[in-house]
Amino acid sequence: MSQKIGFIGGGQMAEALIKGIIASGLYKEENILVAEPNSFRRDHLESNYAVKAYYSNLPIFENCKNIILAVKPQTMKTLLEECRERVQIQHILISIAAGLPISFYIDTLGKPETKVVRVMPNTPALVLEGASALSRNRNVSDSELHEAEEIFMAVGEVVILDETHLDAVTGLSGSGPAYVFSFVEALIDAGVKSGLTRAVSEKLALQTVSGSVKLLRESGEHPAALRGMVTSPGGTAITALHVLEKVGFHGIIMDIVESAVNRSKQLGEAQ
Numbered sequence: 182m183s184q185k186i187g188f189i190g191g192g193q194m195a196e197a198l199i200k201g202i203i204a205s206g207l208y209k210e211e212n213i214l215v216a217e218p219n220s221f222r223r224d225h226l227e228s229n230y231a232v233k234a235y236y237s238n239l240p241i242f243e244n245c246k247n248i249i250l251a252v253k254p255q256t257m258k259t260l261l262e263e264c265r266e267r268v269q270i271q272h273i274l275i276s277i278a279a280g281l282p283i284s285f286y287i288d289t290l291g292k293p294e295t296k297v298v299r300v301m302p303n304t305p306a307l308v309l310e311g312a313s314a315l316s317r318n319r320n321v322s323d324s325e326l327h328e329a330e331e332i333f334m335a336v337g338e339v340v341i342l343d344e345t346h347l348d349a350v351t352g353l354s355g356s357g358p359a360y361v362f363s364f365v366e367a368l369i370d371a372g373v374k375s376g377l378t379r380a381v382s383e384k385l386a387l388q389t390v391s392g393s394v395k396l397l398r399e400s401g402e403h404p405a406a407l408r409g410m411v412t413s414p415g416g417t418a419i420t421a422l423h424v425l426e427k428v429g430f431h432g433i434i435m436d437i438v439e440s441a442v443n444r445s446k447q448l449g450e451a452q
Contacts, residue, residue, distance in 0.1 A: 184212065186332070187245030189238050189260065191217030191226050194277055195251035197306040199230050201336035204309065216241050242267040247328060250276040254448070257281055261289040270294055273321060275329050277302055279351060280448030283318045283344055296320040298329045301350045302336070304358050311337030312354040316344035348449065352442030360437060365390055 186208050188195045195215065202208050210231040216238035217223050223234035235241070241248055242264065252260055257278050268274070273296045274286060283297045298321055302313040313333040317326050326341070333339045342350065365386055372382030396407060412419040 184247075185245045186213055187238075187241035187248045188213070188215040188217075188251050189241055189248060189264075190251035191215045191219070191222045191234065192251060193307060194302060194304075195249065196226065196230075197309075197311070197336055198249065198251075198332065199226065199232060201306070201309050202332060203230060205335040207331055207335055214241055214245060238264060239267065242269070242272065246271055247273050247275060247332070249332070250274055250278060252278065254278040254281050257285075258289055261286065265290050265292075268292060268295060270296075272296065273298060273325055273329065275300060275332070279355060280445055282449050283316065285449075287318070294320060296325065298326065299344060299347065300329070300333060301347050301355045302333065303354050306333075306336040309336050312340075312357075313337060314340050314342050314347060314350040314354070316342055316347055348442050348445040351445040352438045352440075355445075356438075356441040360434070361390075 186202070188199070199213055199215070202213065203210055211233065213230070213232040215223070215226055215232055215234045216236070217226065217234055218236055220236075223236070226232055227234045233240075238260075250257065250260070257276070268290055275298045276286065277300045279301065281299070283299050286297045287293055287295055295318075297318045299316045300313055302311050305311045306313070311333070313336070315326070315329060315333065317329075321329075330339050330341065340350075368386040368389070369379065369382045372386060373379050377385070393407075397404060400407065408422075412422060
């Protein structure tokens with residue numbers, strides 16, 4: 182695109198999006214503007230991605246239509262209050278802050294005409310394998326929503342949902358990497374406990390997980406069907422799965438996702 186895109190906040194998620202946007206060719210480096218108060222981060226982004234980085238967010242509002250709000254939820258209110266007079270009808274505010282509903286942005290700005298897209302991304306966006314869910318308010322047109330969708334497609338998969346579903350997304354894919362990392366860590370430790378070196382155990386565990394996901398994607402089979410392929414009668418896999426079932430593995434996973442969903446709702450209600 183020949184138009185410019187702006188970021189307010191130059192942290193890890195912003196960097197992941199910048200990396201993906203450049204790699205996809207969606208925006209040229211010189212058309213990506215970042216407002217970041219930390220001088221180290223500004224220098225890092227400029228030297229590694231050739232984007233334009235500023236201390237002030239004024240150039241972002243003056244030059245960009247699509248503006249990604251990539252600051253922490255706890256600092257969002259202060260940012261919006263500071264930028265209230267700079268937000269104009271042409272701006273599309275794309276927020277990646279967890280837990281803050283679209284109504285929060287409208288109420289804080291006091292401008293009901295503001296265009297807001299709320300996004301729940303996740304950390305695999307750092308390696309361009311993210312999962313993001315987008316919701317919009319009624320001020321955002323279909324074509325404007327598509328522009329926002331393209332941005333996040335540059336770093337992974339995207340779904341468009343009604344905002345009422347974003348707490349569920351937060352519990353599943355937003356927090357999901359933490360569950361996966363914990364499982365992989367336990368799998369590695371299990372290999373070590375069984376006599377493998379940590380290096381060997383890590384290599385086998387990581388390949389097992391990534392290979393299993395690839396098999397799921399490419400085969401189109403239900404997970405239960407693929408699990409059945411591994412579990413031969415009286416074999417090792419079915420014996421291990423018996424242990425998982427005894428401790429309620431499925432129920433535990435459902436419970437942890439539900440707890441994260443409920444926490445997301447609490448954070449939104451607290452605003």
